[in-house]
Amino acid sequence: MNKFLETYKSDIIYVVIVLVIVLALYILTRVLHKWLHRKLQEHFPGSPVKSINLINRILKTLWLVLGVIALSLIFIKTEKRTDFIDYFKLFSYLGIISVITIVAITIANIWFNYKINKTNAANNDPTNYKFLRYVVIALISLAGVLLVSLAFPSLKGVAQTALGGAGILTLIAGFAAQEALANITGGLFIIAFKPFKIKDRIKVSDSMVGIVTDITLRHTVIRNTENRMIVIPNAVINKEKLINYDLGEHKSCEFIEMGISYESDIDLAKLIMKEECENHPLILDNRTLLEKKDNKPMVRTAVIELGDSSVNLRAWAWTLNYADAYNLKCDVLESIKKRFDEAGIDIPYPHRTVLMKAQD
Incomplete structure (x- = not known):
């Protein structure tokens, strides 16, 4: 050992x-x-x-x-x-x-x-x-x-x-x-020129609206109204025409559009649309001092089109931001429809005429 x-x-x-x-x-x-x-x-x-x-x-x-x-x-x-x-x-x-x-x-x-x-x-x-x-x-x-x-x-x-x-x-x-x-x-272009930033609400397409939650080297992430995360490559989003609801003023003008039949009372329909919009708690008085002095209406209504089967009306309703505008639109579309039913104002819907040929 x-x-x-x-x-x-x-x-x-x-x-x-x-x-x-x-x-x-x-x-x-x-x-x-x-x-x-x-x-x-x-x-x-x-x-x-x-x-x-x-x-x-x-x-x-x-x-x-x-x-x-x-x-x-x-x-x-x-x-x-x-x-x-x-x-x-x-x-x-x-x-x-x-x-x-x-x-x-x-x-x-x-x-x-x-x-x-x-x-x-x-x-x-x-x-x-x-x-x-x-x-x-x-x-x-x-x-x-x-x-x-x-x-x-x-x-x-x-x-x-x-x-x-x-x-x-x-x-x-x-x-x-x-x-x-x-x-x-x-991504560098987005950071440099800032078409949008985190927490901005943007609209990339007709069906893609959400709040920006992150901007990475590869992609931008937005959270839509369904609480889903949408991942868009930066190269793609840079080519898209987008709407930034938080860039500049946050005020938003929402178009409230309704179609009525040619037999219905246009003035009454415009009055109902105006009243329902003005009575909504989210409406914003966007008139200037001069417009108020001249008693201009808070909500403007007008005929915008004479369609094939309807007279199309529009009300211009202002709100503080896009979210309020969306909520206002949902509410007043329902209340206007109910008022139209009470006043006998018809909202046309498509009709189809079927001709049956007699057999000899």
């Missing part, structure tokens, strides 16, 4: 040192993980801790892998140790770059979330911060991937070229024709 210890004394000391270092690093990682988790919840309540947990797992796995590689050095021949030392360096490099990248993304996320919450609390527009968060995280992730690529000989040339100034331009030019870059460019 003494002879064995004497013969392998240096190896035993080496194994003990490696095990102690791995165990110390493992314990230190666990302690730091708990400390960071507690500090995050103290200073940034509600912050996501998935990245902290991921770093914890990566570091623990890294210490285990490096420990195994270090212990394996005593069992292989001297001439082959170079390869294992290279593996040791490779895993160390990959682990460090991964941790640094995740830490950078986490810090960026925490900072941008803090600024977004602060902006929301002040009732300001958080669109710029939300979009820049995606840009910064994408750039950090790209830099991490390129740095990891440097560790592999087959990818090293590509990574070095991409990390250079000319390489970045070449990389961008290579993706210029791709749909991904078109969406990113579309």
Whole structure:
């Protein structure tokens, strides 16, 4: 036994040192993980801790892998140790770059979330911060991937070229024709020219109306009146003609249109439409002082078309915003219909005349 210890004394000391270092690093990682988790919840309540947990797992796995590689050095021949030392360096490099990248993304996320919450609390527009968060995280992730690529000989040339100034331009030019870059460019245009921002109510098509909830590098998300999330690529939404109900004045003019039969009393129908609109609690008096002085009606009504089977009337009803306009329209369409029925005003509906040919 003494002879064995004497013969392998240096190896035993080496194994003990490696095990102690791995165990110390493992314990230190666990302690730091708990400390960071507690500090995050103290200073940034509600912050996501998935990245902290991921770093914890990566570091623990890294210490285990490096420990195994270090212990394996005593069992292989001297001439082959170079390869294992290279593996040791490779895993160390990959682990460090991964941790640094995740830490950078986490810090960026925490900072941008803090600024977004602060902006929301002040009732300001958080669109710029939300979009820049995606840009910064994408750039950090790209830099991490390129740095990891440097560790592999087959990818090293590509990574070095991409990390250079000319390489970045070449990389961008290579993706210029791709749909991904078109969406990113579309997102940048939205942020720069602000046709809409987060919390704006927009109308992208006749059936696509909702509130903008997010603008990412790839797409814009709007929540429609059915509480469904609609995802529209930035390249698509930039080409669409859209209505922004919150751009400029929020006041909205709603067209209340009804068709009556040619035999019905037009003046009475216009009066009923005017009264129902003016009596609604959401109506807005949009008249100027001069119009009020001249006793102009709050709600204008007029014949807008003589159709094939109906006289089409319109009332111009103003409200404070689009949501009020929609609610007013729903209410007064019902109340006008009831008043028309009481007054004997007919609303025409399609008729079809069928001619039966007599059989000889």
